[in-house]
Amino acid sequence: MRPIGVFDSGIGGLTVARAVADRMTGSPLLYFGDTAHLPYGEKSPVLIRHYASRISHHLRDQGCRAIVVACNSASSNALDAVRDAVGPDIPVVDVVQPVVAHLADRWPGGRIGVIGTRATIESGLYQRLMAAKGLEAMARATPLLASAIEEGFHQGAVSEALLEAYLGDGGFDDVDALVLGCTHYPLIADQIARHLPPHVHVVNSPDLVAEAVASLFPEEVKADAAAEHRFLVSDWTDSFALGARRFFGESIRLEASDLWRS
Amino acid sequence: MRPIGVFDSGIGGLTVARAVADRMTGSPLLYFGDTAHLPYGEKSPVLIRHYASRISHHLRDQGCRAIVVACNSASSNALDAVRDAVGPDIPVVDVVQPVVAHLADRWPGGRIGVIGTRATIESGLYQRLMAAKGLEAMARATPLLASAIEEGFHQGAVSEALLEAYLGDGGFDDVDALVLGCTHYPLIADQIARHLPPHVHVVNSPDLVAEAVASLFPEEVKADAAAEHRFLVSDWTDSFALGARRFFGESIRLEASDLWRS
Numbered sequence: 001m002r003p004i005g006v007f008d009s010g011i012g013g014l015t016v017a018r019a020v021a022d023r024m025t026g027s028p029l030l031y032f033g034d035t036a037h038l039p040y041g042e043k044s045p046v047l048i049r050h051y052a053s054r055i056s057h058h059l060r061d062q063g064c065r066a067i068v069v070a071c072n073s074a075s076s077n078a079l080d081a082v083r084d085a086v087g088p089d090i091p092v093v094d095v096v097q098p099v100v101a102h103l104a105d106r107w108p109g110g111r112i113g114v115i116g117t118r119a120t121i122e123s124g125l126y127q128r129l130m131a132a133k134g135l136e137a138m139a140r141a142t143p144l145l146a147s148a149i150e151e152g153f154h155q156g157a158v159s160e161a162l163l164e165a166y167l168g169d170g171g172f173d174d175v176d177a178l179v180l181g182c183t184h185y186p187l188i189a190d191q192i193a194r195h196l197p198p199h200v201h202v203v204n205s206p207d208l209v210a211e212a213v214a215s216l217f218p219e220e221v222k223a224d225a226a227a228e229h230r231f232l233v234s235d236w237t238d239s240f241a242l243g244a245r246r247f248f249g250e251s252i253r254l255e256a257s258d259l260w261r262s
Numbered sequence: 263m264r265p266i267g268v269f270d271s272g273i274g275g276l277t278v279a280r281a282v283a284d285r286m287t288g289s290p291l292l293y294f295g296d297t298a299h300l301p302y303g304e305k306s307p308v309l310i311r312h313y314a315s316r317i318s319h320h321l322r323d324q325g326c327r328a329i330v331v332a333c334n335s336a337s338s339n340a341l342d343a344v345r346d347a348v349g350p351d352i353p354v355v356d357v358v359q360p361v362v363a364h365l366a367d368r369w370p371g372g373r374i375g376v377i378g379t380r381a382t383i384e385s386g387l388y389q390r391l392m393a394a395k396g397l398e399a400m401a402r403a404t405p406l407l408a409s410a411i412e413e414g415f416h417q418g419a420v421s422e423a424l425l426e427a428y429l430g431d432g433g434f435d436d437v438d439a440l441v442l443g444c445t446h447y448p449l450i451a452d453q454i455a456r457h458l459p460p461h462v463h464v465v466n467s468p469d470l471v472a473e474a475v476a477s478l479f480p481e482e483v484k485a486d487a488a489a490e491h492r493f494l495v496s497d498w499t500d501s502f503a504l505g506a507r508r509f510f511g512e513s514i515r516l517e518a519s520d521l522w523r524s
Contacts (some may be wrong), residue, residue, distance in 0.1 A: 036309055037299060047298055047497045050523070118501060144406075144413045144420070151406045157423040158406070165420055235309045239380060261312070 002029040004213065005064030007055050010038035011240055012146065012183035014247035016095060017207035020068060023214050024225020028151035030062055036234035036260055040073035041146060042118025052078035056085035058259055063168040066216055068209065069094045072116050072181045077121035093218050096125055097211035099179055099205050111136040113172040116181030118143050126181060127251060137173055141207030142166040146184040150243060154188045167195045187246065232257040265292040267326030269317045272300035273502055274408065274445035275332030276509035278357060278461065281468035285476050286433020292326055298496035298522050302335035303379025305409060310381060314340035318418065318519055328478055331356045333442045334378050338385035353478050358387055360474035361441055361467050364397035375500040378443030380405050381519040388443060392470060400437055404428040408446040412505060417448045429457045439463040447490035494519040
């Protein structure tokens, strides 16, 4: 079976890969983490498009039957470049549109908060898509949060101080829901929820994205045995290898790709 | 006059450029911040060498008369690659060796702490150079600190929580001095000092590096007028443009370089 391609700037997108693997049992994944260039969240739209396009070409050339852009910064800034790269025959799923569709269903006319990297928030994509569906958006960049989680600072004083700095002004107190607009944030969803009033729902994107991927292949039946996945990274370090377990939920073997040196 | 080339993974190396500009009044600088690939601190030695080599070639081709590797991660992992790239006629100054020479003079046989990125500390360069000069090294990676400073979290609860996490175990309580082994750290030198006993000296590298650069050109007299510097970045964003002032101490104009797309 041809694999489903999933890519991210690093290993955070493994939270999305995990959800897709759980939903599409039996389908192999080909994951590409662009650790040579991470994080995308501080980089310019032009550069993010350049990286995303090259990776998408590569995944297409590896025979992928669909592409999941498992990175909010890339979904917000480079979706057109990804579609151009893979052509009309390979469906592309991003991590923004399935979430906004869900929000509009669940909280019609509601007020929705979104936090993410600077590249994600400054692109304005969440804000535009929500406005088009009659939702009111309250968006804020929380740039250091992903790095803090990647470094293992969760559930402690550092992430508490960060969440206080980013959410402590009560800016999200009157929203119906808060979207975790970065693949790293689900790891501290509970801690984020504690910084919000009880009525605010925290929206977990990976499951919604996995549902969107599954809807592309309605005929596919669940397999009994788990498929063999492959996980490529453009720069291999011990630290990424160790961190991968935290995001995928089990030990996996990261392979070094030489995409950027070929 | 031919410029002095200075490079870093981003804008943190501007603290070193500032010191060189102050010490070498009248000499133009050509600064290159590799913002397309920052941070280097989490990347592999192979990749850091690849980036440093390409940038050094570029600075040589632009006519630089000396190269300053204003990045601890690159100095620790890529000095040989830089020297190979520029050849024997262009002197190369890094940010590690001048500091270790100073330590051996000032605290002979002393016990010295060093904090830096993962790439810097894991390379073991500080530790090897100190051991060769009879110093005892106590080295520790403090990976999130540079990003926190770059994001403007200094002198507040977030950097306090981080310093407590990194220094709060008293691991550096019995050192004579602590080296700030990352170009970002001088911005919070006072705050770091408050997390250490009063007898621990905090070593500020940029001035020592500037002195090493000046020693290459002993004939050069101080000019009355400041020289014209140029500041290139491989990825240009508003955020970098704004942050540059914090590190260089005055407003400067960052120019976009297309080195990685040529």
